[in-house]
Amino acid sequence: MSTQEQKNKRKFRSAGRMREIMTEYYIEAKSASQTGKPVAWITSGGPVEPLIVMDVIPVYPENYGAMIGASHMGSDLCAKAEAMGYSMDLCSYARADIACALENGGPIGGLPKPDMLVCCNNICGTVLKWYEIQARYFNVPLFIFDTPFCHTGFSDAARTYVRKQIDEYIDFLETVCRKKFDLDKSIEVGHRSIQGQRLWQKVLDTATHKPSPMTAFDAFFFLALIVTLRGTQTVVDYYTELLDEMNERIEQGIGAIENERYRILWDNLPIWYRLKWLSEKFASHDACLVADTYTTAWCGTMKYIDENNFIDSMAEAYTRIYLNIGVDEMAESVLGMIDKYEVDGVVMHSNRSCKPYSFGQYDIQQIIQKEKGLPCMMIESHMVDERSFSESQVDARIDAFMEIVSQRK
Amino acid sequence: MRTAGIDIGSITAKAAILDTGKILGTRVSFTGYNVEIAAKKVFEDLLEELGLKAQSIERIVSTGYGRNGVAFAHKAMTEIICHGTGAHYLNPRVRTVIDVGGQDSKALLVDENGAVKDFVMNDKCAAGTGRFLEVMARAMEVNLDDFGALSLNAGSPSKISSICTVFAESEVISLISKGEVRENIIAGIHDSAASRVYAMAQRIGATPPIMMTxxxxxxxxxxxxxEKKFNQTIxxxxxAQVNGAIGAAVLAGRL
Structure with a gap:
């Protein structure tokens, strides 16, 4: 088989459908002002299911941030935000989004104007100020869903506190949308959300197979649906299809990279503007990034959800996500993934944009080395702001890291 | 078997030639803007100095930032592995190597076989690198070769708190204008760079014996x-300067 044929064989059939769904989704969102459907901007870790129940179109500035990064528009937009007075040390999603709103620029000509904003601080503290700024700019109501940080465990006080806010959230939606919250529908949406999360986890689990049918770079792409349309039938149908394709690949022995010799775990957000470069770089070392802590975050708290009581139990699930727990618990989850996916090394993206994700990485690295004796490497960068990426340094580090990984094997 | 290592750094190009594990000779020259020419030149000059022909070298490994630009090398390897191997070749007891070059600094742990167990490199910052010292020597109008020795004559080293090269330079200039003793400032500069390197090396748990390259x-x-920071001799x-090239030549013997 020629190299081109082999490459074609490794391409995903489902990728085209995914692009179609995302295009339809953005067209629907962009034409909301004509169709009369309300639009809510929501943070990536926010409880989206109540919006689906209320027929509100959820729009994710963070998903848009990833698009900005992947289309190499990040540096310009970040620089524009800096010219507006925002610090270079701020999250590059926030900077890019704030600049975009003002310019109506960016990919797809900017996001549709929001009718309301929903901000959940389970992913970081930056979103609070970011959403306050946007609420003032667009002059729309803002709901803040406050999830206390879970240093260890989840207290009853926290449970009561967060649960109470779900009622407030529903009240907020009823007021803004001027209609009642349909409880029966919320049960359906809850089921579909759980179903979607289960399927997404199953898709990710196929990477335990050797050779892995997918890489983390593929997961970064396929992730968009579980983030944006969680709770809809579209997600359930799509991931059922995708899972079938992964299983077919396993049956046919199709690996995601040509010659998988080493299996690597990725930590933190992707470097959106360098996905291709990084993916080729690792593949050139016969290294497959089989798993990552990032895409798992959208199915990592299923254990806390009671399928028959979604609305009540989502309080705990949304509070205990990966970025809102202590370093020990994070490390435990990383160690679990190391075993599950049988990895030979860990690559950590020390992401200047995402402080809560990057802050404990040196500790986690030490725990990994102590418990598993695995090589770890750090790449310092920003997920969207290309000015922070230094190719020759990263190149040398990956080469050295892979030399060590191969020496050990 | 005769092997060669070519180490193309950001400032200097280094070459080493080994014969069945014995060093025949080493050479250092400036890199300039063309990696390929710099690599060829340092290699050919060394061959001439040793009275050898290029054909007599069986295997060549390139390393350093310019490693992929050395077309005549059989393989390119990173300076991490090469410095580890080089230090192990020079002294097999060494367990930590601290390599401070022109534009980066790194620390690596080496096991009893010379294999690198872990490494850490400076991030996007020139503090704690050769370039930092170069900039400071220029600000102090001192020849780089005398710079280190002058720091040893300090009564009480000045405190340089900025970690950024550019800001540290303005801090140095302000100390000069305040009339601070030159040697004290120079000692302060060295302290500041050493603190950076020390903190970085501690991240991987540097263990003695330590070698600097x-x-x-x-x-x-x-x-x-x-040595003061680590509280032990280094x-x-x-x-030391050609350690990476030596390591590359040793590794070339294993190809």
């Missing part, structure tokens, strides 16, 4: 400042 190992002020070979 790379061009900055020639700076006695930096070596002493690091070994520096006469071949």
């Amino acid at each position: 790379g061009g900055v190992a020639k700076n006695i002020g930096m070596v002493r400042a690091l 070994e520096v070979s006469d071949l």
